[in-house]
Amino acid sequence: MGVRDSIALDLGKDAYAGVPCWNKDDHWITWAVPIAYAQHYNQIRHLIGAHSTKHRKDDISLKTLIRIAAAHAVHADFRTGRNCRPTLDRLIELTGYGERTIQRARHVLRLIGVATEIIRGRQRTLGERLASHRVGSRARGWASVYALHSPQLVDKTARHTAAAPHPEGHPLGCLSPLGHYSLTPTGTAGKLKGRATRDRATDRRGWTGPEPDQKGMLLASRWRQDPRTPTWARRFTPAAWSHVLAQPAAYGWTGRDLNQLLHDYTLPGNGNWIAHNPHKPIRLLAGILNHHGDLQNRPAAVDDAREAEIAQQRQTRLACERCDEEGWLLPYTDVGTRCTHRGDSAIRPS
Numbered sequence: 001m002g003v004r005d006s007i008a009l010d011l012g013k014d015a016y017a018g019v020p021c022w023n024k025d026d027h028w029i030t031w032a033v034p035i036a037y038a039q040h041y042n043q044i045r046h047l048i049g050a051h052s053t054k055h056r057k058d059d060i061s062l063k064t065l066i067r068i069a070a071a072h073a074v075h076a077d078f079r080t081g082r083n084c085r086p087t088l089d090r091l092i093e094l095t096g097y098g099e100r101t102i103q104r105a106r107h108v109l110r111l112i113g114v115a116t117e118i119i120r121g122r123q124r125t126l127g128e129r130l131a132s133h134r135v136g137s138r139a140r141g142w143a144s145v146y147a148l149h150s151p152q153l154v155d156k157t158a159r160h161t162a163a164a165p166h167p168e169g170h171p172l173g174c175l176s177p178l179g180h181y182s183l184t185p186t187g188t189a190g191k192l193k194g195r196a197t198r199d200r201a202t203d204r205r206g207w208t209g210p211e212p213d214q215k216g217m218l219l220a221s222r223w224r225q226d227p228r229t230p231t232w233a234r235r236f237t238p239a240a241w242s243h244v245l246a247q248p249a250a251y252g253w254t255g256r257d258l259n260q261l262l263h264d265y266t267l268p269g270n271g272n273w274i275a276h277n278p279h280k281p282i283r284l285l286a287g288i289l290n291h292h293g294d295l296q297n298r299p300a301a302v303d304d305a306r307e308a309e310i311a312q313q314r315q316t317r318l319a320c321e322r323c324d325e326e327g328w329l330l331p332y333t334d335v336g337t338r339c340t341h342r343g344d345s346a347i348r349p350s
Helices: 025-048 053-058 062-073 088-095 099-111 126-134 214-225 231-235 238-242 246-250 255-265 281-292 301-319
Strands: 115-119 145-148
Touching (some): 025 062, 025 099, 025 214, 025 238, 062 088, 062 145, 099 115, 214 231, 214 238, 214 246, 238 281
16 A cells, blocks of 8 residues: 555644635735735744844745745645645755744744644654554654635634544554545545645746735735726736836836826827727736836826815814814804915905
8 A cells, every 4th residue: 555645634623713714825825925924024023033133044035935835825725725734844845945944934924814823733642653554654743734814813722732533433553444535534634635736836826927026016906906996907916917017116106096097098089998808908007007108207196186285275274263164264254254274364255
């Protein structure tokens, strides 16, 4: 009988209670992890020993974190992000990083809220090793089990220390006709569905191009969330959009600027049009940005300035004790008079 590498510890039916699922593996790698890192890493650096310039060697860069996160993702259940239980040796083989770096990266993933350790790894008991050997596994320990999910607080404390159960109704050491990858009657505990046997840390659905531009990715994320944004913009992840939006983001563009750019491009006098579902949206936007030319000239700058001026005027009226919220002098008279918000002078409306 061949050695089976996927023997797994049964977690019980309530192991994932209260723990969310991910949306998709590429979404988790290219959006959830980078965004959570950008938002929280500076706040949790001291918890991994990187609280001063003397401990910079303990820092985890985003590039390193994404690579280790991707190695975890290929071992998680494709639909849920759960049942992620790669061994340290496997992660070292996939990423090329040492054990200490991988342990710190795991700690960071937990602290920024994108991974939950369901059960901490431990050595197998003598009885577990004997039973495991009978079904083809020579491993001496259980790997930690993780659930990978979108950034959010998860109240889940891993305190499960019970030994792995063995097939009911069979004496210790008998081969079980039940699930091939489990030491439990259910036969489901160790089925690392679909992705456990993959050798690479990324696949065709993951992001395999250059490192995403962080500012471009943040701009893309906010643009995709804007209800005025065309639906075709959501066909690609923020990481895929990040490179074409890197320069606009560097000049302070917002999602409003991008939508105004598309609107101006299709004005009747320009003779341009955009398909409802363009074949290559990223290339299309790159061409429109190139047509726009000067990125310092933000398309929505005038609207933003107008709104800022209106907001400032409203704040001035609210702070003035001589007029109401609309700027009319108090007390009211037969002839409405606008307040100038300067001393005792007032002007009449024309």
